[in-house]
Amino acid sequence: MSRTRVLDIDKAVHTAMNLFWRKGYDQTSLAELTAEMGVTPPSFYFAFASKDNLFRKVVDYYASNYLAFMNEALLKPTARKVAETILFGCVEAYTRSGMPPGCLIVNNSMPCADDALEIRRELSQARDVRFKQLRKRFRDAKAAGDLPIDSDPAELARYLMSLRWGMAIEAQSGATRRDLEKIAERALQAWPA
């Protein structure tokens, strides 16, 4: 006994997911959310109560549709299969074509994707410089016979960079120095002879 909805909730959540994924929570304004949804703020608030609440819905939606492998992994028969499922699950989830790269959760522990702030673009460039420095160093090492002939300098450089980001986040969320040392030691076991 009322007016018919023009706001499709499911579609709106999906739209919001894309925005939050690409731009991060803070950089996605209500103006942009409502514009993309094709409604005015009161409709938005009638449907979602608050930006916070919508974000929670989005995270749930994302987790069940894009991170399902995390739960499936726990059911695998061997520990190694668990690890494989998680790692290759991430590979797929973070690089789905048509979807923003990376992880909505991580991106919203950290914004910046196509960030408006020039500073973050500069940080991103600095990351790339580091990567290229490392790659060059490992190319030289390979040329000098210090790395196997079949090793891939770019791959090794990216492996290290990736561990760096991972350790930084672990540290920030409470890992101790000993915890990080173990990660480093473990990672080095995969280093080419």
Place this chain on the structure above:
Amino acid sequence: MSRTRVLDIDKAVHTAMNLFWRKGYDQTSLAELTAEMGVTPPSFYFAFASKDNLFRKVVDYYASNYLAFMNEALLKPTARKVAETILFGCVEAYTRSGMPPGCLIVNNSMPCADDALEIRRELSQARDVRFKQLRKRFRDAKAAGDLPIDSDPAELARYLMSLRWGMAIEAQSGATRRDLEKIAERALQAWPA
């Protein structure tokens, strides 16, 4: 031929570094910066021109004082030494006592530390849940003889989580699916037999 400074530039940069490190660029307001520095906004702007510009100074300061190992690493004689220097350099840099945990750069590709936003705290809790699920799974595996008797379920869980964050950031900054696959494959080489 002028008034003497009350604002100590070096000290102010250090103060700002701590704030940006802990809270992130966005969540650190000018009001907080000027309050901690003990000056009013015009003094701040006379000294630093803008918040952006101060942040740049802070990043430079941080990189040369806390990430010097990255440059030193490139000079090491072997590729393995390069890797070791970087990994253990991170361990130290990200867990210095008296300093905020984690990395100022990564934290400012991602805020949240003691973030005011409840949402981010929830995300952080969700991370912890994932970690504990994994640890439990690996404890079970160890009990079942599927993992070596000397293996550490918590360490393996954290290793995987860390790789997850790392891959997410790599993906977001442009790594391809093949790039991530290589990281995953490399990481699995360190998995206990």
Place this chain on the structure above:
DNA sequence: GTTTAAATATAGCGTTCGCTATATTTAAAG
């Protein structure tokens, strides 16, 4: 002492933000 300009303080501008008081439309129920 007067001048000069570097360094500070007072007060507030202009913008954007998340959000809402209020009013209006619209479909079903009677």
Place this chain on the structure above:
DNA sequence: CTTTAAATATAGCGAACGCTATATTTAAAC
């Protein structure tokens, strides 16, 4: 048709933000 309430739109509030126009203090130069 009228009533009812769900769903929308208009218009704008209050707060926080980065930043600044303007005025004042203060040490060195002459």
